[in-house]
Ligand SMILES: C=CC1=C(C)c2cc3[nH]c(cc4nc(cc5[nH]c(cc1n2)c(C)c5CCC(=O)O)C(CCC(=O)O)=C4C)c(C)c3C=C
């Protein structure tokens with residue numbers, strides 16, 4: 001029997017340093033997130049970051065926490081439940097980090113007699129630190145614990161027409177009544193090194209203004225290209241003015257060059273340029289989470305207004321939007337019927 005495994009990033013069990021610390025430890029000790037040799041990752045993560053970050057992160061989580069739990073988890077559960085109602089297949093939800101493990105989700109499917117799984121990493125774009133680590137971890141679990149289950153993976157859907165349509169229409173809905181001067185597409189950042197590491201040609205990705213516009217097989221794994229492509233397609237779908245849209249990358253750790261321009265610097269630049277009304281889209285995430293609700297909706301608003309901006313909105317992620325649920329259900333049902341995957 002066929003079944004579906006949806007996987008998102010995960011969250012700590014509660015917004016307290018006691019629960020945030022082990023969660024961050026598992027997350028940041030992932031070799032695809034902090035990709036140094038293990039001895040150095042140990043020093044960076046356990047010797048430096050985890051000494052101070054859990055307290056700071058727990059305070060940030062406390063600001064966005066819902067009475068039902070972490071927004072990312074609750075939203076993903078609502079999404080999974082709605083998709084489950086539109087398919088005959090069992091649907092399970094797992095998280096790459098934290099207590100809702102991929103192992104438990106595979107176990108749930110296994111107990112229902114599933115032996116063919118469609119793995120859906122809940123990220124529109126490919127990145128070693130998001131999409132790829134979910135795939136690698138799921139295959140590792142399958143090989144070690146569920147050898148009879150066959151896994152097929154849904155490709156990154158950043159340019160899929162149906163996805164672009166529901167994303168664009170949810171953005172249009174969010175923009176209603178807001179007389180924006182500018183729309184900033186803020187994607188989660190990654191170190192520039194990750195882009196070069198994932199370039200199969202070894203020479204295409206120069207991370208300059210141009211490489212992501214030229215055609216290349218490198219773009220199958222170029223997160224930067226894929227983010228720019230999502231924006232380009234939404235811009236075309238909504239017929240947005242070229243000068244009123246730009247991209248940026250948020251949430252970096254110190255000491256490494258990360259993808260630029262940095263979102264916090266862009267808030268300042270746009271305000272200093274005289275933009276008064278700013279809308280921010282966070283299309284690297286399908287569910288609202290710490291990065292969107294705290295860093296963008298709260299901190300970003302302060303940064304923009306302190307630099308001279310006036311009105312600011314964060315457009316919610318797709319979350320459990322019915323049109324998005326229908327698109328996902330269509331993809332999984334087509335796979336069930338004839339093995340087809342969306343392009
Ligand atoms: C080296 C560090 C990090 C990389 C690379 C990275 C890539 C990456 N992350 C997401 C999605 C999310 N990240 C979230 C939180 C978060 N991310 C990092 C670090 C890296 N992410 C940290 C330390 C944290 C924890 C919060 C903090 O301490 O600031 C979240 C939110 C989770 C939640 O519970 O709400 C998401 C989602 C992507 C898509 C990505 C690569 C493209």
Ligand SMILES: [Fe+2]
Pocket residue numbers: 188251
């Ligand atoms: Fe992250």
Ligand SMILES: [Fe+2]
Pocket residue numbers: 204205206207211212213218219222224225
């Ligand atoms: Fe590129």
